[in-house]
Amino acid sequence: MAQRGEDFRTIWLKPGDPAIVQIIDQRLLPHEYRVHDLCTWQDGLVAITDMYVRGAPLIGATAAWSLYLAALSGADSAAAVHEAAEALLKSRPTAVNLRWAVDRILRLVGQAAPGAALADLILADAQAICDEDIEISRGIGMHGVSLLDAISKKKSGGSVNILTHCNAGSLATINWGTATAPIYFAQQQGIDVHVWVDETRPRNQGSQLTAWELAANNVPHTLIVDNAGGHLMQHGEVDIVITGTDRTTRCGDVANKIGTYLKALAAYDNGVPFYVALPSTTIDWNSCDGLAEIPIEQRDVAEVSDVYGLSDGRPAFVRTTAASTPISNYAFDVTPARLVTGLITERGICEASETGLLGLFPEMAAS
Numbered sequence: 001m002a003q004r005g006e007d008f009r010t011i012w013l014k015p016g017d018p019a020i021v022q023i024i025d026q027r028l029l030p031h032e033y034r035v036h037d038l039c040t041w042q043d044g045l046v047a048i049t050d051m052y053v054r055g056a057p058l059i060g061a062t063a064a065w066s067l068y069l070a071a072l073s074g075a076d077s078a079a080a081v082h083e084a085a086e087a088l089l090k091s092r093p094t095a096v097n098l099r100w101a102v103d104r105i106l107r108l109v110g111q112a113a114p115g116a117a118l119a120d121l122i123l124a125d126a127q128a129i130c131d132e133d134i135e136i137s138r139g140i141g142m143h144g145v146s147l148l149d150a151i152s153k154k155k156s157g158g159s160v161n162i163l164t165h166c167n168a169g170s171l172a173t174i175n176w177g178t179a180t181a182p183i184y185f186a187q188q189q190g191i192d193v194h195v196w197v198d199e200t201r202p203r204n205q206g207s208q209l210t211a212w213e214l215a216a217n218n219v220p221h222t223l224i225v226d227n228a229g230g231h232l233m234q235h236g237e238v239d240i241v242i243t244g245t246d247r248t249t250r251c252g253d254v255a256n257k258i259g260t261y262l263k264a265l266a267a268y269d270n271g272v273p274f275y276v277a278l279p280s281t282t283i284d285w286n287s288c289d290g291l292a293e294i295p296i297e298q299r300d301v302a303e304v305s306d307v308y309g310l311s312d313g314r315p316a317f318v319r320t321t322a323a324s325t326p327i328s329n330y331a332f333d334v335t336p337a338r339l340v341t342g343l344i345t346e347r348g349i350c351e352a353s354e355t356g357l358l359g360l361f362p363e364m365a366a367s
């Protein structure tokens with residue numbers, strides 16, 4: 001990817017071969033840009049589980065495309081789609097977009113006429129999910145940029161310092177990103193911005209993905225270790241925090257990459273506004289109490305013991321700890337709504353509360 005651009009997508013059908021879905025193997029970035037073929041739904045499952053693709057919206061889209069591959073290889077059998085759906089649903093438990101996308105495709109399959117060409121139907125819907133995601137991210141950018149514009153005006157055009165955690169950028173969605181969409185809009189509108197990029201251990205989505213993506217799009221940024229955010233806030237170096245989210249409850253509690261909660265605490269203590277950018281597909285309308293109800297994924301301890309990078313100029317994993325060290329690897333945490341200044345959605349910005357969300361999505365009141 002030279003520049004994100006309007007045509008950029010993180011998942012697409014291989015030109016000239018409708019039996020293959022293509023993705024960017026994000027595990028290898030920034031040291032190698034490699035396009036990876038998904039030929040079966042099981043390839044899609046591996047891509048989600050092993051984080052070739054990641055980020056809540058892209059995980060959902062990849063699940064939809066995987067169900068297309070399941071229908072294709074299963075000769076349009078609904079049973080084949082259901083079998084794949086069951087396995088996909090278990091792959092990444094925290095990001096709710098996965099369930100949202102799988103349920104949407106299963107509804108489509110359930111409503112299809114007997115003997116319908118399921119693969120064709122699912123293909124069209126997987127494409128629609130991607131098109132809609134781009135428009136949703138664009139909406140987040142359109143609304144979110146007003147926050148950056150207001151800060152810029154208050155600073156008489158001085159650079160707006162935004163801190164972000166993990167990668168909630170183009171790579172986590174289909175294009176634009178969630179947390180990055182307001183930043184790209186600001187850039188287009190000539191607002192001076194600078195992004196503090198949290199490294200985001202253990203998988204380093206900040207240093208490996210966000211920094212790479214911002215560089216490719218000429219957005220001024222600085223990489224920091226995860227523990228630096230509080231210090232920068234104490235010294236007035238952060239004007240606003242904007243993160244993404246993997247699941248937000250109807251009451252405004254936010255699950256996001258591990259470490260987000262600590263940033264919210266530091267922001268609260270220092271009076272720094274803490275915003276979360278999210279597509280409505282990330283809202284879990286069935287839960288309210290995030291701490292009690294959101295499943296927190298625990299991943300392989302090798303993600304903590306080993307770090308991916310360049311060794312002698314070649315991509316390699318390097319162990320950082322003794323082999324005998326006990327390790328746990330919680331992938332997400334929950335930031336309670338009371339620490340969130342506001343939610344930036346495709347329909348506007350609201351308070352992190354049930355009232356706030358229902359004000360923007362009144363059709364969900366009965367859900």
Ligand code: MRU
Nearest residue numbers: 054055056166168172244245257
């Ligand atoms: O484990 P990941 O990389 O799939 O984590 C998800 C994320 O990218 C972040 O938590 C992000 O902030 C929310 S998804 C736009």
